[in-house]
Amino acid sequence: SQTIHQWPATLVQPVGSPLSLECTVEGTSNPNLYWYRQAAGRGLQLLFYSVGIGQISSEVPQNLSASRPQDRQFILSSKKLLLSDSGFYLCAWSPSGLAGLNSYNEQFFGPGTRLTVL
Amino acid sequence: AQSVTQPDIHITVSEGASLELRCNYSYGATPYLFWYVQSPGQGLQLLLKYFSGDTLVQGIKGFEAEFKRSQSSFNLRKPSVHWSDAAEYFCAFDSGGGADGLTFGKGTHLIIQP
Numbered sequence: 625s626q627t628i629h630q631w632p633a634t635l636v637q638p639v640g641s642p643l644s645l646e647c648t649v650e651g652t653s654n655p656n657l658y659w660y661r662q663a664a665g666r667g668l669q670l671l672f673y674s675v676g677i678g679q680i681s682s683e684v685p686q687n688l689s690a691s692r693p694q695d696r697q698f699i700l701s702s703k704k705l706l707l708s709d710s711g712f713y714l715c716a717w718s719p720s721g722l723a724g725l726n727s728y729n730e731q732f733f734g735p736g737t738r739l740t741v742l
Numbered sequence: 743a744q745s746v747t748q749p750d751i752h753i754t755v756s757e758g759a760s761l762e763l764r765c766n767y768s769y770g771a772t773p774y775l776f777w778y779v780q781s782p783g784q785g786l787q788l789l790l791k792y793f794s795g796d797t798l799v800q801g802i803k804g805f806e807a808e809f810k811r812s813q814s815s816f817n818l819r820k821p822s823v824h825w826s827d828a829a830e831y832f833c834a835f836d837s838g839g840g841a842d843g844l845t846f847g848k849g850t851h852l853i854i855q856p
Contacts, residue, residue: 630785658843660843666848667832667846667847667848667849668786668832668844668846670843670844673843683843714785714786716786716843730774730776730788730791731788731843731844732788733778733785733786733787734785735784735785736783736784736785738783
């Protein structure tokens with residue numbers, strides 16, 4: 625069965641410090657991978673998605689970047705955190721488009737990372 | 743532009759009572775629709791999904807949802823709620839055919855009172 629891991633679970637960082645959040649998926653190959661941010665009262669905002677190693681699509685311009693160094697690893701980074709980067713970060717995966725003609729984005733979420741920037 | 747609206751930010755229901763959470767979408771064709779549940783501090787768990795066919799879909803934990811094209815709605819229902827159902831519920835949709843992410847509503851916070 626497939627599992628998705630995120631770490632750390634919680635993180636408190638000062639403004640201006642760097643960030644690295646990691647997400648890994650087990651039990652599947654070539655998944656589509658996603659980073660979402662959830663701010664209070666604002667639902668989920670898609671930040672990045674990836675359909676393969678080294679392939680990153682950004683949905684909104686911001687202080688963050690993403691990388692996919694391995695097939696089942698997705699990393700969210702920042703060089704200098706802002707107060708507005710605080711939130712709950714969720715990683716998700718979905719089967720790749722090769723799953724069928726009617727591919728759909730049924731997504732499976734990790735446990736999340738609570739980031740507080742002070 | 744495609745969007746999802748969950749009109750109710752908070753809903754309070756007595757334990758054992760029935761529940762309906764509303765979801766409306768804006769899209770020119772039939773989307774793929776999902777309901778997710780999130781317990782405090784946790785990730786999202788898929789409750790159910792609609793892609794095509796029967797417009798009444800059954801999910802986990804006794805939930806069901808009905809797709810109504812004429813109303814652009816996909817409301818979530820449960821005949822009798824339990825205290826453990828207290829959580830945040832998100833409706834989401836995908837236009838299909840691509841790997842870009844889901845579009846989520848802002849969520850409905852469900853409170854269960856004894």
